[in-house]
Amino acid sequence: MKPMQARHRALAFTLLTLLSGFGAAAHAADAPRPGGLQTLMIRSQANGTMASHDGVVEALRQTVIAAQVAGAIVQLDVKAGDRVKAGQVLMRIDARAAEQAATASEAQAQSARAALQLASREFERQQQLFKQHYISQAALDQAEAQFKATQAQVNAQVAQLGLARTQSGFNIVRSPYDGVIAELPVNLGDMAMPGRALATVYDPSALRVTANVPQSLGASLAGPSRWLIEIPGINTADTPIVPTGAQLLPLVDASSHTLQLRLNLPAKLTGVVPGMFARVLVPGVPGAAPALRVPRSAIVRRAELTGLYVLDAKGAPLLRQVRLGAAQGESVEVLSGLTAGEQVVVDSAAAARIR
Missing domain, CATH: 2.40.420.20 (conserved putative lor/sdh protein from methanococcus maripaludis s2 fold)
Structure with a gap:
């Protein structure tokens, strides 16, 4: 009988151990989360009631000013972020070669004018001699042709002088309108070459937000009053910006099936610059995701x-x-x-x- 009792005691101990393990596991599952x-x-x-589309702030007028002549930059009067006026000098390019070319063209034009005066007097004398029958018609025609050729040379030299003076003006880089210098990729002493970008200017008084919207919204949301704008850091969705104008470009992107939407921002918004992230909010859109x-x-x-x-x-x-x-x-x-x-x-x- 004693071996049988020992087996019963061992079995009871095993069951008790298993039950205690299950209890510990259940206790661990019910433990609160850390902290x-x-x-x-x-x-x-x-x-x-609201749909959102990502957009970006752009300037209606943004110009990349490029060099038209070659030369070293000898004067730099602005830096990135400066406000400039229309016609204000931004920088100067070494103009010595252009000035010398203009001086040479002016000297050639003066020489041509002197030759024209001489040819004009000679032609007048030949006309008087022809009236007195001292020279033939052929001699008069030759004098007239010489006079017209000299006159044509004068016109060519004057045009060349105007071109030289115009090109000398390319060495002075001016702002095309009132704006802000957005980028200035050159330094004093850099070499300017035709086509090289010298500065980027934009008009801060005329900004817009550009976003791509589904083509399904294009027909129903044509007016600016149906769109709202949120620019993080400038305003929130609770105080959205109402655009002053809206334009949906009449072209659908074949890959994304979206239309490009352009919303004009009100003038004199503080802190808004091109390149900023913006959201275009569309209130009252049924069936939004x-x-x-x-x-x-x-x-x-x-x-x-x-x-x-x-x-x-x-x-x-x-x-x-x-x-x-x-x-x-x-x-x-x-x-x-x-x-x-x-x-x-x-x-x-x-x-x-x-x-």
Whole structure:
């Protein structure tokens, strides 16, 4: 009987051990997340009232000023970011060769004028002699031809002089209109060559936002009042910019099936420059794609990185880069980098401390 009792005791001990293991596993599954982080399950939300399209700020007038003559840059009066007036001198190119060419052309023109005076007097004398029947008609014709040839040479020399003077003016680079120096890729002493870019000027009073929109929106949204503009750092979706004009180019891109939309910005917007990122917001668009929205407190901004903390398979917060869309109140739309059903940490600062 004693061996049988020993077997029963061993079996009971084994069962007790297994039950205690299952209890520990269940306790671990119910353990709170590290640091008590508050999370939010991301769900798709209806987005039938607002659609967003990425765009860029452009200048209606932007000019690349290029050199028309060769020579070293001997004077540079502006730098990038300076405001300039129409006709203001931006830089000067060494003009000694052009000035010498103009001087030579002027001397040749004076010589031609002197020759023309002599030919004119000779022709007058030949006409008087012909009237007195001292010379033949052939001699008179020869004198007239000599006079006309000399006159043609004078016209050619005067035209050459005008060309030389015009080319000497190319050595002075001026601003074509009131604007801002956007780029200055040359320095004092650099060699200017015909066609080389010397400066880029744009007019800050006339800016626009250009974006590509689906062709399905083109027919229904033709007026500027149907579009709104958000420029991060300048305004938000709660205070959008209303464009002063809109233009849909009548050409559909065959690869993306989109139309190019151009929205004119109001004049005198502070801090807006060409190249800035912008969003074109389309209110009242039926059937817009579902949106993923997260609270503003979940967003992490570090230099050029925009992201949020998402729980991985082990429940640990993992920083992930995302691309944001329009903001509405205390929530922000996530365009990419996040999928429905994922857990997002609401307090990004708390998640950073755990990491």
